[in-house]
Amino acid sequence: MEERGEKMVSSAQLASRCAINAGTVRKDLSYFGKFGVRGVGYYVKDLLYDIKQILGLSKEWRMAVIGIGNLGSSLLSYKDFLKQDYQIVAAFDIDPPKVIGRVSEKLGRPVEVLHIDRIKEVAKERKIEMGIITTPPSEAQNVANMLVEAEVRGILNFAPAQITVPKGYVVKDVFFTTILDNLAYLLSNI
């Protein structure tokens, strides 16, 4: 809306975009303070700024992808990251053939693939705050340990293995098979 130059938005318009109801929009926002003008709506620019503040998106997050197989390569080329202040600033792998300098243009912005042994040094240098694990499951905990050692506090884990991290670190799992299991369960109980 901001890109299109729209100045105001109502909770009903927001609700319709999110496929929820307007009351929920108003209630959810009210948890974080007072927004908008009663009976009028929200200033698009202000609301966007406030939501970014709430979500911790008022800054750029610098990320590394660890494990440059199919999924890792796919993430490197996932253009929607760029829109939202997420920057992949490093890529690591352990498999020598992949440590070849730069990935092909086809995979989007060129990102140098480095040997995983350099993770601590590079994380510090490039101020990396999030690590995306796309290794085989057997390597996930090892990689998580390296990220902790490098003080990378946020981990997005695509490897189907439970990993544990010390207090002060956060892991979000994205397990495709768990998501599919969930869909299968819902379909079995329609």
Place this chain on the structure above:
Amino acid sequence: MEERGEKMVSSAQLASRCAINAGTVRKDLSYFGKFGVRGVGYYVKDLLYDIKQILGLSKEWRMAVIGIGNLGSSLLSYKDFLKQDYQIVAAFDIDPPKVIGRVSEKLGRPVEVLHIDRIKEVAKERKIEMGIITTPPSEAQNVANMLVEAEVRGILNFAPAQITVPKGYVVKDVFFTTILDNLAYLLSNI
């Protein structure tokens, strides 16, 4: 465990694998009936069978991927699907250059990429029950409509757009940017 020939498993062992506590394992299972032998544990084979029944995994789910870009190609080659009774049996795209018969061996099992216009016919023929949308967001609702028309009841939506389906159909969204926003929020509030 079954593959390794293990016969019994305790709730403590299960809990440790899932990084939760043993009481939670017992409580969660108790929602679905009586499992295991008090003070002994669970028969691995029986528990696996029962959990598959609960989750609707006692059958093979036949899936189609729609949109064979980077992410779609990556899913076609995602080997962990195979383990869990999920079979990708069709791939669709609208972009003529991709409709070239078979995808390369590098992308895993060869799957013929078909033109999206054939989705209804092929879904019926191949008994497809789940559709995975990996198109650009602007196409997601159109593709969802085609899947509904083809009576494909489960949709896994990777395209960052809200889609709506009629009653009796199920959509699960997997939005990478939403997951990253969530991680960013958690990191901002450690």
